Amino acid sequence: MDWFKRKKKISTSAPKKDVPDGLWVKCDGCGTIIYKKELEKKYYVCSQCDHHFRVGSDVYIDLLFDEGTFKEFNADIASDDPLDFTDVKSYRDKYQATVKKTGLKEAVITGTGKMNKIPVVAALMDFRFMGGSMGSVVGEKIGRAIDMAWKKKQPLIILSASGGARMHEGVLSLMQLAKTSAKLARLAERNIPYISLLTNPTTGGTTASYAMLGDVHIAEPGALIGFAGPRVIKQTIGQDLPPGFQRSEFVRDHGFLDLIVHRHELKQRISDILAFFKHKNPAK
Amino acid sequence: MATDKKVVVLEFEKPVHELEEKIKEMRAYTEKTGMDLSEDIKRLEEKAAELRKEIYSNLSRWQRVQLARHPKRPYSLDYIERITGYFEELHGDRRFAEDHAIVAGLARLDKYTVVIIGQQKGRDTKSNIYRNFGMPNPEGYRKALRIFELAAKFNKPVITLIDTPGAYPGLGAEERGQAEAIARNLFEMARLPVPIITVVIGEGASGGALGIGVGDRILMMENAWYSVISPEGCAAILWRDAAKAPQAAEAMKVTAADLVDLEIVDEVIREPEGGAHNDADAAADAVKKAIVTHLKELMKLSPEKLIEQRLEKYARMGAWVEKG
Numbered sequence: 089m090d091w092f093k094r095k096k097k098i099s100t101s102a103p104k105k106d107v108p109d110g111l112w113v114k115c116d117g118c119g120t121i122i123y124k125k126e127l128e129k130k131y132y133v134c135s136q137c138d139h140h141f142r143v144g145s146d147v148y149i150d151l152l153f154d155e156g157t158f159k160e161f162n163a164d165i166a167s168d169d170p171l172d173f174t175d176v177k178s179y180r181d182k183y184q185a186t187v188k189k190t191g192l193k194e195a196v197i198t199g200t201g202k203m204n205k206i207p208v209v210a211a212l213m214d215f216r217f218m219g220g221s222m223g224s225v226v227g228e229k230i231g232r233a234i235d236m237a238w239k240k241k242q243p244l245i246i247l248s249a250s251g252g253a254r255m256h257e258g259v260l261s262l263m264q265l266a267k268t269s270a271k272l273a274r275l276a277e278r279n280i281p282y283i284s285l286l287t288n289p290t291t292g293g294t295t296a297s298y299a300m301l302g303d304v305h306i307a308e309p310g311a312l313i314g315f316a317g318p319r320v321i322k323q324t325i326g327q328d329l330p331p332g333f334q335r336s337e338f339v340r341d342h343g344f345l346d347l348i349v350h351r352h353e354l355k356q357r358i359s360d361i362l363a364f365f366k367h368k369n370p371a372k
Numbered sequence: 373m374a375t376d377k378k379v380v381v382l383e384f385e386k387p388v389h390e391l392e393e394k395i396k397e398m399r400a401y402t403e404k405t406g407m408d409l410s411e412d413i414k415r416l417e418e419k420a421a422e423l424r425k426e427i428y429s430n431l432s433r434w435q436r437v438q439l440a441r442h443p444k445r446p447y448s449l450d451y452i453e454r455i456t457g458y459f460e461e462l463h464g465d466r467r468f469a470e471d472h473a474i475v476a477g478l479a480r481l482d483k484y485t486v487v488i489i490g491q492q493k494g495r496d497t498k499s500n501i502y503r504n505f506g507m508p509n510p511e512g513y514r515k516a517l518r519i520f521e522l523a524a525k526f527n528k529p530v531i532t533l534i535d536t537p538g539a540y541p542g543l544g545a546e547e548r549g550q551a552e553a554i555a556r557n558l559f560e561m562a563r564l565p566v567p568i569i570t571v572v573i574g575e576g577a578s579g580g581a582l583g584i585g586v587g588d589r590i591l592m593m594e595n596a597w598y599s600v601i602s603p604e605g606c607a608a609i610l611w612r613d614a615a616k617a618p619q620a621a622e623a624m625k626v627t628a629a630d631l632v633d634l635e636i637v638d639e640v641i642r643e644p645e646g647g648a649h650n651d652a653d654a655a656a657d658a659v660k661k662a663i664v665t666h667l668k669e670l671m672k673l674s675p676e677k678l679i680e681q682r683l684e685k686y687a688r689m690g691a692w693v694e695k696g
Contacts, residue, residue: 259599259600259626271683274563315579
């Protein structure tokens with residue numbers, strides 16, 4: 089299985105590291121102690137139990153695109169703190185601290201790349217940046233990625249990893265759901281394929297907009313996918329949630345996901361689907 | 373409207389209410405004893421009027437949230453009853469169920485035939501349970517979508533009335549795709565070839581509100597609130613204390629005036645003094661006037677132009693800085 093052998097890192101605004109530091113990592117799935125270097129080679133999937141660790145956009149860029157083909161665009165759009173928002177600390181400080189801590193500029197990276205030679209436009213969210221929350225910048229960058237796919241007539245991939253809309257930008261965050269959905273409606277009029285890739289977690293406003301509007305919905309195994317968070321639902325109904333509730337397998341069984349695909353197979357399966365859409369049937 | 377005559381007094385209204393009670397007592401005393409207190413009564417009435425004006429023109433965001441949630445506040449059906457000459461409610465999503473938290477139907481408004489869709493709260497325990505406290509399930513959004521499509525087919529403008537504490541966060545709602553139902557509505561509303569006017573009449577909580585709220589014009593009642601999450605929800609997460617809701621309401625800037633500043637809302641609809649519940653007829657009249665004004669403008673546009681302008685409207689929303 090050396091087709092998923094780790095390739096050389098390419099330069100993006102994504103930072104170079106994720107997952108806890110240290111030489112050894114304990115698997116959240118089976119408790120096995122895994123050598124970190126080994127886990128890295130496997131794109132952070134446990135070789136014992138197939139548990140998919142949460143990873144950053146850098147790992148997905150590496151995993152999904154042909155070597156050296158991913159070119160980031162609109163990297164330098166940043167939040168303007170439109171509400172001058174402060175809770176226990178100011179949004180401005182929190183934002184800057186997050187940039188410093190993660191090395192990321194926002195909760196999404198957008199760009200163009202090739203998947204098994206098929207050119208695509210992609211937006212990859214990153215949970216490390218304020219829980220992958222969607223504010224004005226995430227909405228705008230994803231919106232522009234959709235515009236780019238529309239202009240270039242190239243397939244669109246959006247990888248979601250998000251707790252939902254960003255409260256620190258109030259109603260402006262909410263309106264990003266409408267903005268991205270409206271742009272996807274325009275993309276659909278041009279019959280351009282859009283693949284929504286849902287990773288752990290995809291909840292709230294992200295699910296209630298672009299994540300649920302793909303031509304094909306693909307999730308990694310065991311990802312939390314839903315509208316309301318499990319804690320809120322538990323409080324509302326006053327009882328424990330059934331095992332597996334809101335996990336990929338549950339969401340697929342209720343009819344909202346097309347496929348659950350192992351991380352190692354994502355690139356091949358997605359590019360096969362894109363090749364299918366691209367193919368023109370003979371006239372006779 | 374409710375037939376219940378019990379007066380509900382909010383905390384910040386107490387000083388005025390006390391004065392009003394005193395005036396009432398004095399009147400009763402005059403009647404009983406024949407003693408002339410008219411000078412004193414007049415003086416107190418003037419004072420009450422002044423106090424009312426002072427209180428209601430300086431409401432904090434949290435106080436407005438309380439007015440938006442006032443138990444006597446007019447709800448969707450109260451407005452529909454007053455602004456339409458004809459209303460035939462239609463039921464069901466034709467897929468799974470009827471959702472009583474969303475009402476939808478055919479209506480005549482001024483000289484227009486339109487469809488109206490609104491979230492509907494209950495007024496007492498029984499009707500609140502029936503209406504699920506105005507919290508729709510996926511079926512509500514899918515019923516709305518069915519009516520949007522009906523409107524498109526027969527070239528009728530769409531009016532939506534927003535008043536919800538949120539989409540219902542329940543087990544069944546998740547199983548039946550609450551997120552997908554909302555997302556689908558955003559997508560389809562964005563390209564609906566007829567005018568859409570949205571009025572936030574009470575509470576506008578998050579995706580549950582937006583799920584019927586994508587339009588060519590977004591109007592908002594003076595004392596309504598609209599944001600990405602309820603003040604309580606925001607406080608519980610960021611302050612780890614739901615009791616900090618007043619601070620969260622301030623920080624998130626949730627009022628109609630705020631949303632005009634943020635370039636989300638096109639027009640604020642003034643309410644009678646003290647809130648829409650003090651004079652539902654006047655409030656409904658103002659809503660009707662605003663809808664008709666905007667409808668007149670939108671009816672002139674071709675479907676292509678409408679959709680193009682709608683896309684541009686939403687593309688502008690948000691605030692960011694761009695280097696280089």
